[in-house]
Amino acid sequence: GEEVAQTPKHLVRGEGQKAKLYCAPIKGHSYVFWYQQVLKNEFKFLISFQNENVFDETGMPKERFSAKCLPNSPCSLEIQATKLEDSAVYFCASSQYRGRHEQYFGPGTRLTVT
Amino acid sequence: KQEVTQIPAALSVPEGENLVLNCSFTDSAIYNLQWFRQDPGKGLTSLLLIQSSQREQTSGRLNASLDKSSGRSTLYIAASQPGDSATYLCAVRVISSGSARQLTFGSGTQLTVLP
Numbered sequence: 001g002e003e004v005a006q007t008p009k010h011l012v013r014g015e016g017q018k019a020k021l022y023c024a025p026i027k028g029h030s031y032v033f034w035y036q037q038v039l040k041n042e043f044k045f046l047i048s049f050q051n052e053n054v055f056d057e058t059g060m061p062k063e064r065f066s067a068k069c070l071p072n073s074p075c076s077l078e079i080q081a082t083k084l085e086d087s088a089v090y091f092c093a094s095s096q097y098r099g100r101h102e103q104y105f106g107p108g109t110r111l112t113v114t
Numbered sequence: 115k116q117e118v119t120q121i122p123a124a125l126s127v128p129e130g131e132n133l134v135l136n137c138s139f140t141d142s143a144i145y146n147l148q149w150f151r152q153d154p155g156k157g158l159t160s161l162l163l164i165q166s167s168q169r170e171q172t173s174g175r176l177n178a179s180l181d182k183s184s185g186r187s188t189l190y191i192a193a194s195q196p197g198d199s200a201t202y203l204c205a206v207r208v209i210s211s212g213s214a215r216q217l218t219f220g221s222g223t224q225l226t227v228l229p
Contacts, residue, residue: 031215033215033216033217035216035217040222041201041203041219041221041222042219042221043203043205043217043219045216045217045218048215048216055215056215056216059216091157091158093158093217095215100146100163100165101145101146101207101215102146102148102160102163103148103160103217104160105150105157105158105159105160106157107156107157108156108157
């Protein structure tokens with residue numbers, strides 16, 4: 001597609017439950033990024049993929065967060081045993097391998113942990 | 115570690131004014147810089163991207179400049195309109211030995227254009 005698609009738009013989970021978020025990058029884009037936006041405007045980088053391979057995972061809280069980008073499937077970000085502080089908007093972005101490397105963002109998934 | 119700062123945090127102007135939003139970054143070894151717009155409850159819309167070798171980019175009423183050596187970028191909005199009201203975010207991609215491609219964001223400037 002021509003836009004980054006994210007589902008669901010909203011997700012509510014009780015503390016300790018699992019949450020799974022999905023992202024479909026723009027067709028032809030090789031890179032996928034996940035960012036977490038908390039406290040209105042603070043963006044935190046989580047992980048990036050080059051095709052189905054993890055490119056950089058320096059921002060991932062590894063004990064509870066995991067992510068995948070499998071061929072012919074949307075990318076996913078999964079949070080096991082959610083905590084209250086995981087409440088945030090999670091954005092996915094994609095960019096091409098070549099050219100200007102401009103990142104295009106999806107509409108985000110708002111996760112609320114109660 | 116790259117840090118990005120945006121000043122002011124909030125700005126309110128009457129319709130029709132020209133305005134400048136500021137962005138500064140601590141590490142001048144950047145690959146590119148992007149300006150985004152975020153409307154309440156929405157995603158990010160890319161406004162302009164400036165490569166490290168460029169000095170400015172223009173799109174319609176928007177003009178972004180980059181002074182890499184001093185670690186500064188400005189976003190100039192001409193003849194502001196109420197529809198320009200949004201949060202404007204600056205983000206940089208650093209050059210690193212690991213070819214990291216992620217963006218580091220500033221905290222944004224919340225712009226309100228009064229009719």
